[in-house]
Amino acid sequence: MKTPEVAIELYILLSAILFIMGVMGVLLRRNAILVFMSVELMLNASNLALVAFSRQWANGDGHLIVFFVITVAAAEVAVGLALIVAIFRTKKSIDIDALHLFKD
Amino acid sequence: MELTLFVIIGAVAVISAAMMLISENAIYSTLFLILNFACIAFFFLMLNAPFLAMVQITVYAGAIMVLFLFVIMLLGAEQVIPSTETRFNWLASAVVGLALVFLVAVSAAIIDGKIEITEPQKIEPHVRVVNAMDGIPALDVYLDGTAIARDVEFHDNTRFKAWNEGRYTLALFAAGDDPQSDTPLVEQQVELNRGEALTFTAVGRLVNPGPGLVVVTEQVDYNEEKDTLRLIAVNGLPERALVDVLDESDSGNRKVLVDGLEYGKSAETEIGQGTYTLGLYSDGDKDNRVSVLKDAEFDANTTVLVVFTEQQQPDNSFRDLVINVENKSAPSFGGPTHVGRLLFSRYVLPFEMVGLLLLVAMIGAIVLTHETLAPRRRMPRRFANPAVGYEPPADKPGA
Known part of the structure; x- marks a missing residue:
């Protein structure tokens, strides 16, 4: 079998970069929806690493796990956006700095 | 590139x-x-x-x-309108700094090769069964006592199945026989390696010369894209010691694809895609055609298995027959078939749990967003009690 032209290290590196960008987004942004999207970015970065390893070991299990991650992400988005909508109704804002429930 | x-x-x-x-x-x-x-x-x-x-x-x-x-x-x-004071500014810079340090460390570790990654692995071995032996109703095939196929009728073949690598004893039984007590028709040692797809073809006659087994091994390489296809010919004619396979698509210009194929052996050749007419001849005798496979369409990037065999007639004579196993080569890695097969075999339970999770998420979204906290409407119920009678609203014209 010929060796793939792009080594797996590069995929893992790209995946790490994207994951860290997602972490930064979660920690630094104020907009709750942006925070949420950063979580999606992190999930995608991990998916990329899973698929890369899956090719490396010629094992389909990684693909299945990515499939399940995508499904769970869909469920998570449904619940999370519902939470954001509910919070927006009461607080009239989705700034996460404004969400100090016990402060005021 | x-x-x-x-x-x-x-x-x-x-x-x-x-x-x-x-x-x-x-x-x-x-x-x-x-x-x-x-x-x-x-x-x-x-x-x-x-x-x-x-x-x-x-x-x-x-x-x-x-x-x-x-x-x-x-x-x-x-x-988001920025709030008046910017708190935790030191936290933000600390986070960015830490993230960058982590990123540099991870990339250094990866590029330096400290992560132990060996050569890419090959796909696990796949096995399938082709029954080209007439004389018994159906065939059961066992590897070390575990059935890989049951009730394979003559002229039939099974799909490729993933199997663990290792050495196995392959045994062919007439359908319904007990692998523990009955004697197998054929028994043979086979070795299953990664990156291989094996086809077990039962050939021959039940008596004289007895059932035979042809094991065809093809290398599966999911990274390789070609515009040609592999043609594997199997000689399952006990009475023809040596046969030739000719490409007769162009009747004026016949080409020898396989030369001198022994009984119970297989030969592999590479041809371009297209429509083929394959003729089978006794070795050296280019005039009397034994059997023919007419106008078969072969696609590129597949493996075609052609088994030349014979079918028992009611008067116990044998008629030559060609079995062209469909272009089902081992499932391509990562394709919908591969994922689907995994999903419905090893991952059925996780799949159902994820489905349940989606259902719960749906209910959760409904519960979270519907307005229980909003004050109830104070409007009088118009349609609640049918005994009171129904008065159409006055503001609707024509009501």
Whole structure:
């Protein structure tokens, strides 16, 4: 079998970069929806690493796990956006700095 | 070429992720994230995962991000008005610094090769059964006492099945026989290695010369794309010691594909795709055709197994027959078939649990967003009590 032209290290590196960008987004942004999207970015970065390893070991299990991650992400988005909508109704804002429930 | 593509798409992915983080407008962030997801779908394609690439585009970029856009537009929350004082500013810079340090450390470790990654593995062995032996109703095939196929009728074949590598005793039984007590028709040692697809073909007659077994091994390489196909011919004619296979698609110009194929042996050759007429001749005798496979269509990048065998007639004579096993080569890695087969064999329970999770999420979304906290309507119930009678609202004309 010929060796793939792009080594797996590069995929893992790209995946790490994207994951860290997602972490930064979660920690630094104020907009709750942006925070949420950063979580999606992190999930995608991990998916990329899973698929890369899956090719490396010629094992389909990684693909299945990515499939399940995508499904769970869909469920998570449904619940999370519902939470954001509910919070927006009461607080009239989705700034996460404004969400100090016990402060005021 | 592939590396250039990787660098370009990777740069687009990183830049779009960065733009998502620094965009002030949430709509732009969403669009940049969609671009990022498209790049990742492209990487899935490069990593031999076409099915996941498709799911990524439809589910992620399509459904999930549209939901995000919808909620942003619904709430009118494109921009968060910055609060008066900026607290935790030291935390932000610390986080960025730590993240960068971590990133440098990880990339140094990866590039330096400290992560132990050996050569890419080959796909697990696959096995299938072709029954080209007439005389018994059906065939059961066992590997070390575990059935890989049951009730394979004459002229039939099974699909490729993944199996663990190792040495096995392959045994063929007449359908219904007990592998523990009955004697097998044929018994043979086989070795299953990674990256191989094995076809066990039962040939011969029940008596004189007795059943035979042809094991055809093909190398499966999911990384290789070719415009040719492999033709594997199996001689299952006990009375023909040596046969030739000729390509007769052009009757004026016959080409020898396989020369001098012994009984119970297989031969492999590489041909271009197209429609073929294959003729079988006794070795050296190019005038009397034994049997023929007419106008068979062969696609590129597949493996075609052609078994020349014979069928028992009611008067106990034998008629020559060609079995052309369909172009079902081992399932391509990462394709929809491969993923689907895994999903419905080893991952049925997780799949159902994920389905349950989606159901719970749906109920959760409904519970979270429906307005229990809002005050109830104080309007009189108009239609609640039928005994009171129904008065049409006065403001509706024509009612």
